[in-house]
Amino acid sequence: MALRKSSFVPEDLEKPRTRSVLESTENCFDPENHHPPWLQGRPERLCIGAQHPELNGVATPSPDACSQHFCHFTPKCFLTVHRGANGTSVRSTPSHFGEDGWHEGTTKTTIRVENEVEAQREANNYRFGFRKWKGNVTERPIEDRSDIVKELYTDLSLVRPREGSAITVGNIAYVFLFGWWISLFYILICPLMFLTILGAPYGKLCLKMALYLLWPFRKAIEKVSDADKPNMKPTNCERISSQKDDDLVGDGDCAPLLVSSPILTEIPVPLLPQKRTSDYWCRVSTYVWLLLGYPVLVVVHFLACVLSWLPVFSIPVAKMNFRILTTVLLMAPEEVHIKKQEMQNLLCEIRVTLYCCQAFNMYYYKYTIQGINIFALNLLPLVFMTLVLGYTDHDHIYLNSETMFAIAITSIIPLSYYIGMGIASISAQSNFAVGAVVNATFGSITEITFYITALLRGHHAGTKCYEEIVKAALTGTLLGCILFIPGICMTIGGIKHSEQRFNSRSAGVSSALLFISVGGVFAPTLFSKTFGNLVCESCSNIPGNASVPFTCKDCHYDMSQADPHLVLTHIEPLVYTISVLLPASYLIGLIFTLKTHSHIYDIHISEGHPHGCLSSASHAVVHWSRWKALAVLIVATALMACCADLCTENIEPILSHSSISQYFIGVTVLAMVPELPEIVNGIQFALQNNISLSLEVGSCIAVQVTMIQIPLLILFNAFYDVGFILVFSDIHLWASIFSVILVNYIFMDGKCDYFQGTALVVVYLILLALYFFAPSPRSC
Numbered sequence: 001m002a003l004r005k006s007s008f009v010p011e012d013l014e015k016p017r018t019r020s021v022l023e024s025t026e027n028c029f030d031p032e033n034h035h036p037p038w039l040q041g042r043p044e045r046l047c048i049g050a051q052h053p054e055l056n057g058v059a060t061p062s063p064d065a066c067s068q069h070f071c072h073f074t075p076k077c078f079l080t081v082h083r084g085a086n087g088t089s090v091r092s093t094p095s096h097f098g099e100d101g102w103h104e105g106t107t108k109t110t111i112r113v114e115n116e117v118e119a120q121r122e123a124n125n126y127r128f129g130f131r132k133w134k135g136n137v138t139e140r141p142i143e144d145r146s147d148i149v150k151e152l153y154t155d156l157s158l159v160r161p162r163e164g165s166a167i168t169v170g171n172i173a174y175v176f177l178f179g180w181w182i183s184l185f186y187i188l189i190c191p192l193m194f195l196t197i198l199g200a201p202y203g204k205l206c207l208k209m210a211l212y213l214l215w216p217f218r219k220a221i222e223k224v225s226d227a228d229k230p231n232m233k234p235t236n237c238e239r240i241s242s243q244k245d246d247d248l249v250g251d252g253d254c255a256p257l258l259v260s261s262p263i264l265t266e267i268p269v270p271l272l273p274q275k276r277t278s279d280y281w282c283r284v285s286t287y288v289w290l291l292l293g294y295p296v297l298v299v300v301h302f303l304a305c306v307l308s309w310l311p312v313f314s315i316p317v318a319k320m321n322f323r324i325l326t327t328v329l330l331m332a333p334e335e336v337h338i339k340k341q342e343m344q345n346l347l348c349e350i351r352v353t354l355y356c357c358q359a360f361n362m363y364y365y366k367y368t369i370q371g372i373n374i375f376a377l378n379l380l381p382l383v384f385m386t387l388v389l390g391y392t393d394h395d396h397i398y399l400n401s402e403t404m405f406a407i408a409i410t411s412i413i414p415l416s417y418y419i420g421m422g423i424a425s426i427s428a429q430s431n432f433a434v435g436a437v438v439n440a441t442f443g444s445i446t447e448i449t450f451y452i453t454a455l456l457r458g459h460h461a462g463t464k465c466y467e468e469i470v471k472a473a474l475t476g477t478l479l480g481c482i483l484f485i486p487g488i489c490m491t492i493g494g495i496k497h498s499e500q501r502f503n504s505r506s507a508g509v510s511s512a513l514l515f516i517s518v519g520g521v522f523a524p525t526l527f528s529k530t531f532g533n534l535v536c537e538s539c540s541n542i543p544g545n546a547s548v549p550f551t552c553k554d555c556h557y558d559m560s561q562a563d564p565h566l567v568l569t570h571i572e573p574l575v576y577t578i579s580v581l582l583p584a585s586y587l588i589g590l591i592f593t594l595k596t597h598s599h600i601y602d603i604h605i606s607e608g609h610p611h612g613c614l615s616s617a618s619h620a621v622v623h624w625s626r627w628k629a630l631a632v633l634i635v636a637t638a639l640m641a642c643c644a645d646l647c648t649e650n651i652e653p654i655l656s657h658s659s660i661s662q663y664f665i666g667v668t669v670l671a672m673v674p675e676l677p678e679i680v681n682g683i684q685f686a687l688q689n690n691i692s693l694s695l696e697v698g699s700c701i702a703v704q705v706t707m708i709q710i711p712l713l714i715l716f717n718a719f720y721d722v723g724f725i726l727v728f729s730d731i732h733l734w735a736s737i738f739s740v741i742l743v744n745y746i747f748m749d750g751k752c753d754y755f756q757g758t759a760l761v762v763v764y765l766i767l768l769a770l771y772f773f774a775p776s777p778r779s780c
Helices: 002-007 011-017 021-027 063-067 097-101 116-125 147-152 169-195 200-214 242-250 284-309 315-326 362-366 374-378 380-392 401-428 432-442 445-461 465-496 504-521 523-531 564-596 626-650 652-657 662-667 669-687 691-719 730-746 754-773
Strands: 109-113 219-223 336-340 354-356 533-540 551-558 603-607
Touching (some): 116 401, 147 362, 169 200, 200 284, 380 626, 504 691, 652 662, 662 669
Antiparallel strands (some): 219 354, 533 551
16 A cells, blocks of 8 residues: 555546646636646646557656656646637637527637748738738647648657558659669769779669669668667656645646656666777778769759759659758668568567658658748749749740740749738737738738729720720629639538538628729629710721611720710729729728627637646747748739739730730639639648638628729829729629629538539639630720
């Protein structure tokens, strides 16, 4: 009995184990102070850790005994913070609280985040007028991520037990794409090293590496001097003073919910052999190798790294080549040992110099560096190449106008991503007012930059074709955000989830604003049809023959030939009035959704860590600070202006000689390419069964186009007259009105599936076909 009492569970640790989860969560956290009671007045610290099932719950000794044994004593708790629409923390209340305050059609959404910054980002996603951002703006501990994501960040030095065969389609493709020509260079260098006599050991190394690189999978490269060392990773050891442990369990009301059982186990620590000094840099053969063989292989492996890194999914090949270049080829040749790793004999992880099991991994689209997605990072060199070629090759010696336009419009994609990430980073680290200003100014900077650049170029060229292209791009963005983005998200999300539900009340607010905005934007067009001049291009009539009808072709309403007094006294005041009413409606929508009726977005942000408790936001490490994000925004905006200028400069031959309608070019390429990052965000939300945010992605952009971007263009035209008149073609008018009515009908019931999404996509494609076969604008 004495042994049992001294080495196992104290009596005051048994009591917290019997508590319910709800009681422990409520008592363990005070939302007003943001700190558990036992942490008040003390330095903030992170309580992490979980049970160790591999040790079968054996008890943990006191901290004094930890000096002789590997041990882990980890108090564990769970914190929950519920946030209202204004982002302030409120006390968790019983479930019956929402029954009186909720309105019909409102859905409750609970989201778990890691820290205060991520909580602010998630809250901003549900705020009207804020751009939606899927990625994290803070660093996530790798141990908290899934095994699939952990595999992406390995340095190819760990051998893990793995099932399955090494003969896969990706590994076979590696042999034809990389393996044969890399091995060929090693075979060519091999006789050269033997001819030097002193470099003969490196000739043998080249032969071994040639065979290895032809099929490197399930083969391990080890250092011979380390071959006999134990390579199992020891258990980590943490020491927590007894005073802190007593404080954690001494308070009956605030004791941790889960406390790992005291563990008493002995793990022998193997003695490491004495490290031998190497004479690698004292050999003549080393310098022969570094002068004759290694430089050639540097070029080979560097080329292989670049070619395998850019496609993203073959990044394991890039990592393998980089490790060979920087580690294996700089080892003494007699220390390089290659062996086939048998999986059936592997019981735990072991560490080697290099081990690669697959050449391609389809999950690398999730790979990020400093929070930046790998695709946006790989497209960044294209931006600088576009600027260099665009402003130096004016005579199109290297690239023609069509190719230059293609790479310039593609360069806008990563810049849009960086602008979106900069906006999300600043908004997540700032208050609501700063976030609203940043979203209102930089949220539309991509489109506004292109539109103003195109209008200026058309004004200087004396043609109205660029104005028609801008109007087509505005309409194309509106149609894409109303039809395509919700449709593709519903379709992809509906395939994974049979039926998805969303907040019909918030969707109704967006639909109402779309009705208001479409009515305001196209009001001058309807006005022109009522009071403008009907102009026909060709009319036929036979004098004296009344039986033959009078026929006219290509008739349209033309405001340019109307009475100038009518334009100055009626059209312009109408346009300026609309440019004031639309932003005012946008402001009313902000007040309605964020202040007076914020309950329609009943979002609960649960802030907690799956392996412990986070006491405050000071544990969050942001990828970009506010000043860094602001610098990125400014630089990306400047680069965006340059790329937009190159787009408008090189689009002229396409507009003049292309057989495709200029309407189609405007509503597709110019409208939707800058929105590709937003489309990806919407699809990711839908795959996570968060269709509400997917629909808000499109609605937010559509409302900003009509209520912010168009009034800004009118304001720009008022100060610098470029001839922009807010009168659209008939095809833009009826396509937009039909799309808004259709989407409003789909959003009424608050649920969707892949059939409704497919219907929206099909309607969008029908409208694109309409634009494709439509004749080009008269001004073009």
